[in-house]
Amino acid sequence: MLNLSKIKYKMNHIFYLLKKEFQLEYKNIYSLFGNVLFLVATIYLCNLIFGEINNSLVWNSLYWIIVLFTSIQFTTRSFLNESQINLILYYTLTKPEYIIFSKTIYNQIVIIVLSLFAYLFYCLLLGNMVENIGLFVIAIICGSSIFSAILSTMSAIAINTNNPPTLITILSIPLLIPALLAITQLSHAAIINLPLVKIWPLVVLLLTLNFMNLVMGYILFPYLWRE
């Protein structure tokens, strides 16, 4: 029974921070609509350019590129939105580890919602090619967790620079390439309905990458916070 109360305390802490994130987002709900509008406009543009897509590879990669850039756009805001006074307030109230965890979880939830919405709209305009929808949703969940783990840390790094939106793209895209390759393979497996045996290594790889990212964020974020 070691430290059960302590763990509960930590969970409560993160939960409150998460709640705060949602409330803040609700207050500025128009910026989330901005992301949704970006998705809609991009997918419509693809519809105009491609018409109907018959090639599953093209379908898949286009979808993930759209989701990637929407996620980058969304997570850029996650630290930019906080005013300097807010940051100082958090500094006195909580530990940096809790903040990065709450931001990561929050970003993940929103990215999942955004990519599911993107999927629905994408199907509407460009046709559905996915045969194994369950596996596709798993791919979305894996993808969003890696996106949010890397992008949250990178946006925390990028707010310290002169040009955050550009820097977050430069910093995170190279780090995201391997994860993105694995995710596109996973979702392509969902599209052509591969047997499950073949995709285990991919899932393991994604989980490892995700775990490493979280650990690195957990270790390094307190140093970012120190001013």
Next chain:
Amino acid sequence: MRKYWWKILTISLITYTLIQGFLGTTPSLPILNETIRNLYFHVTIWFSMVILLFFSMIYSIKYLNDFNLKNDLIANEFVNTGVFLGVLGIMTGMLWANFTWGKPWVNDPKLNGAAITMLVYLAYIVLRSSISDNEKTARISAIYNIFAFSMMLVFIFILPRLTDSLHPGNGGNPAFNQYDLDNNMRAVFYPAVIGWTLLSLWITQIRVRINQIKNQLNNE
């Protein structure tokens, strides 16, 4: 003599590598033919790049421990030299690939790992130049450096092993040790690794000194 013995060692090792690399006897193998000599340059330069980037990460960790700006300067210079070696490694690799695989760039996990590594460290350089405050530059770039190196280990050592690669030792291709690295070549290969690493350490040392003098002149 006590202080510069390693510089003499560097020069002699590099000279040995160059002479052996261009004139030494090599096993004659199909497809590879004479391009096997590139082993002394491409592979060894790549090795010493990874060693240098590792040193850079060590200095970044040191910086986060004691916040001494000298450590940050050293970490930065290690990355600069490492990126330079990376460019050399990619260029020699492209030359080699052009003769053995038919074109300079093929879609291969190891090549992707190399490209990603270069992108990550170029991003590091851009990151450094886009922060105006010195202390802040040091702290933020140290954090990114540690993050980048640990990811790079995954990219160039774990990812290529999961999928097939054209490189030796992966996906049914014979491994490095069993096919061409006979003892004759081994006697050049390892000294070459040490030689290139020492040479790049030397370059880094000079660059660190230049920057220290520059900083001092700026302060005066």
